[in-house]
Amino acid sequence: MINKAFFQNIEEVANDNDLTKEQVYLAFEQGLIAACKKQLGVQTCRVEFKEEKNELLIFGQYFVLPEGELSLDLDKKYTFIKLDDAKALNPKAKENQLLEVKIEPGDFSYNASRDLKHRFNEVLNQIKKENIYQGLKQLQYEMVNAKVLEVEQDFYRIEINKDVITMLPKKESLPTDKFHVGDRIKVYVTDVEMKTKGPKIYVSRTHVALVTRLLEEYVPEIKDGTIEVLGISRDPGDRSKVGLRSNNENVDVIGATVGEGGSRIKEISKFLSGEKIDLFRWSDNEKELIAQSLQPAPVVAVTKVNPKEKTALAIVPDAQLSLAIGKLGQNVKLAVQASGWSIDIKSETDAAKEGIIY
Incomplete structure (x- = not known):
């Protein structure tokens, strides 16, 4: 079959659907195979594209049976044909041969043509979905910009990139979030899954990694590795605690992260949505690390350090006990999560009463 227009259409379909020509060829191949099977009543067909010759070849396949009894080890994927019937199709046919019979698309019946179109569209849509999925998969574990399209009782409908729409459940938004249609927001992509209807992207604003990604975006020294985030914890919407270490003695880890006049952290x-960010200096010294993690509360001493169990006791001034513990235990909870140490806290007076030496 010589058809220059067919190969031109392949390129047009590829361009219109943001696909490669190879992907469109695959869809057409599967469609032509489906039509060939319907037309000839065979189980297998072969399609060959010869673009340089503007040629399209379609073959139905038959396996020519040997004389005598059937062998049990014959490949059942093929459609079998007797030698006499095979010779009627091709006088040179031989037994135990895979005989290919050429068919022209113009000979396809209505039902065969219908199967061609159906299978072509099915495969093309599968490829398009897979392409979208692979593109979205690259966003997994990243922070992305989004636009609020709709506000519902339990979720925000948001648009990520072009024509990628998903939902931000309100349980994954911050208590302080009060978004309106048209607002530009930042969300963290927690997962991308392929569903029956296509890829689905899951996002969150409560995930601790969102704070890390924001720090990377607004603090170049974190993005380039000069400053490392070594510990982080979060009470979404209220407060985060971040442990930082500078790999350059000339770069102040806190000052660089806060920015001039607090511009970066603001x-x-x-x-x-107003969540506070507590920063502390990371230290390889266990006692210093624990003391730093409890900021803004001052720590008098750290004792009873057990590296194996990763437990320790922090002694704080009497007047600073409530600050060290925090409202509903928030400060010590975040310090424990960020530092990786289980921290008990006592006031100086209580430590003295218990005879704790430090």
């Missing part, structure tokens, strides 16, 4: 807090 931007991060703004995108988290």
Whole structure:
């Protein structure tokens, strides 16, 4: 079959659907095979594209049976044909041969043509979905910008990139979030799954990694590795605690992260609807690390350090006990999560009463 227009259409379909020509060829191949099977009543067909010759070849396949009894080890995927019937199709046919019979698309019946179109569209849509999925999969574990399209009782409908729409459940938004249609927000992509109807993207604003990604975006020294985030914890919508270490002695880890006049940390807090960000200096010294993690509360001493169990006792001034513990235990909870240590806290007076030496 010589058809230059067919190969031109392949390129047009590829361009219209943001696909490669190879992907469109695959869809057409599967469609032509489905039509060939319907037309000839066979189980297997072969399609060959010869673009340089503007040629399309379609073959139905038969396996020519040997003389005598059937062998049990014959490949059952083929349609079998007796030698006499095979010779009627091709006088040179031989037994135990895979005989290919050429068929022209113009000979396809209505039902065969219908199967061609159906299978072509089915495969093309599968490829398009897979392409979208692979593109979205690259966003997994990343922070993305989104636009609020709709506000419902239990979720926000948001648009991520072009024509990618998903939902931000309100349980995954911050208590302080009060978004309106048209608002631009930042969300963290927790997962991308392929569903029957296509890819589905899951997003969150409560995930602790959102704070990390915001820090990377607004603090170049974190993005390039000069400053490392070594510990982080979060009470979404209220407070985060971040342990940082500078790999350059000339770069102040806290000053660089906060920014001039607090500009950097304020931007991060703004995108988290006012969530406060506590920063502390990371230390390889266990006692220093524990003391730093409890900031803004001052720590008099750290004792009873058990590296194996990762437990320790922090002694704080009497007047700072409530600050060290925090409202509903928030400060110590975040310190424990960020540092990786289980921290008990006592006031100086209580430590003295118990005879704790430090």
